[in-house]
Amino acid sequence: xxxxxATAAEPAWRSRVxxxxxxxxxxxxxxxxxxxxxxxxxxxxAYGDPRTFVIVGLNGLTLAGLYFVVASGFTLIFGxxxxxxxxxxxLYMLAGFFALExxxxxxxxxxxxxxxxxxxxxxxWIIPLVVASLAIGLIGLVMQQLFLRWNQGQELRQALxxxxxxxxxxxxxxxxxxxxxxxLAPPDVFPESVDLPFSDLVYPFFRIxxxxxxxxxxxxxxxxxxxxxxxxxxxxxVDDRQMVSALGINIQLVFASAFFLGAVLAxxxxxxxxxxxxxxxxxxxxxxxxxLIVVIIGGMGSLAGAAIGALALGLVDSFGxxxxxxxxxxxxxxxxxxxxxxxLAIRPxxxxxxxx
Amino acid sequence: xxxxxLTVERALWWGPGLALLLILVFAPLLFTDFYLSQVLTKALWxxxxxxxxxxxxxxxxxxxxxxxxxxxxxxxxxxxxxAAEGGAETAWNPWAATLMGILAAVAVGLFFGAIASRxxxxxxxxxxxxxxxxTYYFFAQVTxxxxxxxxxSVARPGIVSNPVSDPQNLFYIALLxxxxxxxxxxxxxxxxxxxALQGVRDDPSRMRALGYNVPLLRxxxxxxxxxxASFAGILSVWWNTRISPGxxxxxxxxxxxxxAVIGGLYxxxxxxxxxxxxxxxxxxxxxxxxxxxxxxxxxxxxxxxIVLLSPGGLMGIWQSITDFFGRQLSRKPPAxxxxxxxDEARPASDSPQPS
Numbered sequence: 222x223x224x225x226x227a228t229a230a231e232p233a234w235r236s237r238v239x240x241x242x243x244x245x246x247x248x249x250x251x252x253x254x255x256x257x258x259x260x261x262x263x264x265x266x267a268y269g270d271p272r273t274f275v276i277v278g279l280n281g282l283t284l285a286g287l288y289f290v291v292a293s294g295f296t297l298i299f300g301x302x303x304x305x306x307x308x309x310x311x312l313y314m315l316a317g318f319f320a321l322e323x324x325x326x327x328x329x330x331x332x333x334x335x336x337x338x339x340x341x342x343x344x345x346w347i348i349p350l351v352v353a354s355l356a357i358g359l360i361g362l363v364m365q366q367l368f369l370r371w372n373q374g375q376e377l378r379q380a381l382x383x384x385x386x387x388x389x390x391x392x393x394x395x396x397x398x399x400x401x402x403x404x405l406a407p408p409d410v411f412p413e414s415v416d417l418p419f420s421d422l423v424y425p426f427f428r429i430x431x432x433x434x435x436x437x438x439x440x441x442x443x444x445x446x447x448x449x450x451x452x453x454x455x456x457x458x459v460d461d462r463q464m465v466s467a468l469g470i471n472i473q474l475v476f477a478s479a480f481f482l483g484a485v486l487a488x489x490x491x492x493x494x495x496x497x498x499x500x501x502x503x504x505x506x507x508x509x510x511x512x513l514i515v516v517i518i519g520g521m522g523s524l525a526g527a528a529i530g531a532l533a534l535g536l537v538d539s540f541g542x543x544x545x546x547x548x549x550x551x552x553x554x555x556x557x558x559x560x561x562x563x564x565l566a567i568r569p570x571x572x573x574x575x576x577x
Numbered sequence: 578x579x580x581x582x583l584t585v586e587r588a589l590w591w592g593p594g595l596a597l598l599l600i601l602v603f604a605p606l607l608f609t610d611f612y613l614s615q616v617l618t619k620a621l622w623x624x625x626x627x628x629x630x631x632x633x634x635x636x637x638x639x640x641x642x643x644x645x646x647x648x649x650x651x652x653x654x655x656x657x658x659x660a661a662e663g664g665a666e667t668a669w670n671p672w673a674a675t676l677m678g679i680l681a682a683v684a685v686g687l688f689f690g691a692i693a694s695r696x697x698x699x700x701x702x703x704x705x706x707x708x709x710x711x712t713y714y715f716f717a718q719v720t721x722x723x724x725x726x727x728x729x730s731v732a733r734p735g736i737v738s739n740p741v742s743d744p745q746n747l748f749y750i751a752l753l754x755x756x757x758x759x760x761x762x763x764x765x766x767x768x769x770x771x772x773a774l775q776g777v778r779d780d781p782s783r784m785r786a787l788g789y790n791v792p793l794l795r796x797x798x799x800x801x802x803x804x805x806a807s808f809a810g811i812l813s814v815w816w817n818t819r820i821s822p823g824x825x826x827x828x829x830x831x832x833x834x835x836x837a838v839i840g841g842l843y844x845x846x847x848x849x850x851x852x853x854x855x856x857x858x859x860x861x862x863x864x865x866x867x868x869x870x871x872x873x874x875x876x877x878x879x880x881x882x883i884v885l886l887s888p889g890g891l892m893g894i895w896q897s898i899t900d901f902f903g904r905q906l907s908r909k910p911p912a913x914x915x916x917x918x919x920d921e922a923r924p925a926s927d928s929p930q931p932s
Contacts, residue, residue: 305702305703368885377640377702378888381838382884384831384834384880385878388828388877389874389877393874396871396874505827506713510707510710513706513710516703517700517707551718552715552718553718554714558711561692561704565692565693565695565696565704569696570700
């Protein structure tokens with residue numbers, strides 16, 4: 222635990238190192254060694270084939286953008302209310318299928334083409350995005366008001382409630398929308414691909430767009446939390462809920478808004494992911510896992526942690542599939558597991574985690 | 578402390594239990610082969626899986642969602658070592674493979690425990706869930722060990738007859754395993770180790786101050802949970818004659834949690850009670866076109882209702898009933914409101930002390 226390090230009041234790193242037990246030092250050295258080895262391996266592969274490195278790196282970054290959008294909603298809800306929203310993956314999946322249905326209705330069912338020949342106008346993409354996200358936000362709000370609000374403080378019970386709701390949402394989604402893997406068509410005003418500078422490489426534009434959206438969402442969330450009155454209340458609420466409500470602030474309203482916002486982010490993620498990759502009946506498991514890992518790595522409730530966690534997961538995900546030695550690529554899931562183990566070995570609360 | 582005398586409450590509590598046990602022992606005479614195999618045997622092994630979760634939750638305060646992944650490790654290890662289609666296709670003796678499966682699950686369980694044991698409460702739940710889903714993806718991806726098709730036609734030891742045409746043997750094996758798990762956990766709870774685990778559940782910081790290595794205790798407890806879960810894994814492979822990633826996916830993980838919660842998360846008996854109810858519901862919804870045969874929706878609604886209305890599960894409801902009638906019948910003053918978790922509530926009414 223980091224408790225030993227914290228006892229040293231003087232800032233000198235020497236005394237901090239001295240206060241770490243020998244076992245922990247060995248552990249940290251081992252972790253540093255693993256990280257160095259990974260960096261060296263990636264550098265070696267990158268030197269051998271820089272073009273692949275750029276493409277795979279961009280895949281990782283854009284994937285990280287998607288992961289961040291999804292996980293930021295999860296971590297926002299957790300940070301303020303201590304609610305682990307196990308229905309987050311189901312909400313993501315529902316958003317994707319709902320948006321797909323809307324788009325098919327709007328365009329008259331001519332958009333089933335995957336990447337490339339997009340038949341959808343700008344409105345045919347924006348309207349499903351907005352409607353689906355708001356609908357998911359409303360579902361989240363109803364969920365919080367009906368089931369979670371009167372169980373505040375009972376963390377396990379709330380988690381079980383969200384699991385139950387997650388099962389129901391996922392099952393009903395599959396019942397209504399079928400569950401065939403398909404993707405939303407990106408708006409046709411977007412170019413299909415962009416030329417990368419300093420090379421002859423091209424890259425799908427929509428993936429870059431997702432990364433930009435993720436950065437915009439991250440910056441707005443940061444500005445909202447750091448610069449607005451609402452954000453001030455949220456930060457105060459994270460530290461001391463009771464004191465905030467004792468000061469006459471309607472904390473229930475803040476909770477409801479935060480849950481709405483968190484669910485909207487799951488919805489936005491679902492539409493972005495449904496366009497960038499696909500809408501699939503396995504999405505609920507997949508994105509619940511991604512949200513969990515991102516916040517476990519980053520530290521639960523921390524926005525910066527979610528960004529770092531998403532980046533780490535996206536890059537490991539993307540490089541793992543390509544850079545493992547031939548014949549071992551289907552073991553790439555172990556890399557993600559290794560990432561989790563590395564972080565938890567050193568910081569059980571995640572990189573930016575603080576004790577509750 | 579002396580053993581409390583046989584009171585009405587105790588009779589009400591244990592009577593139905595003994596009756597159920599008798600019914601189970603003579604089940605092959607009472608039920609058709611279909612019910613014996615598809616309902617009772619399945620409920621027994623699912624009950625063992627849920628019992629491993631309840632053991633950790635009730636005695637150590639660790640609500641783990643990793644139990645299904647661990648039973649998968651046991652099942653996949655065994656299935657890969659014996660003669661089977663898909664997987665590694667070695668041909669070990671089935672008993673040796675079974676032992677290896679159990680050992681593998683315990684080893685992996687200790688490793689997972691080492692990762693997760695420094696986290697508590699909801700963090701622990703999240704980490705074990707993440708590990709469980711990663712294990713699922715591992716077996717789904719690694720075609721050498723399984724791949725999506727799984728391992729099929731797994732060879733069984735001779736004593737385990739065909740689970741469909743001749744389900745008696747497997748039923749009795751599952752019954753024996755369940756009884757062994759139950760007795761083992763009840764015994765363990767009285768040993769110094771078990772008491773230390775309960776101390777960790779109630780107050781980890783105080784236990785640390787007393788000189789216990791709390792993360793180590795929690796890690797060993799998790800290993801024991803893996804041992805129990807591995808029985809369920811082995812039995813499930815014998816029962817299914819196959820194992821695939823679908824047997825350990827998120828839905829199955831949640832099923833086992835649902836079973837534990839329906840039965841009662843803090844009563845060991847609840848594991849099998851919940852499992853019987855769950856499997857019966859599963860069979861019933863298959864035949865009824867109630868909600869378009871959406872079994873998961875039915876289970877989700879029941880799960881939600883139990884969590885919202887009776888967090889103690891069916892065992893909690895039964896507890897309230899026996900307490901109520903016990904008081905009525907023996908005309909004793911009402912028992913003091915008992916503090917602490919549900920598993921400690923019962924002794925308080927065993928020997929009420931008029932104040």
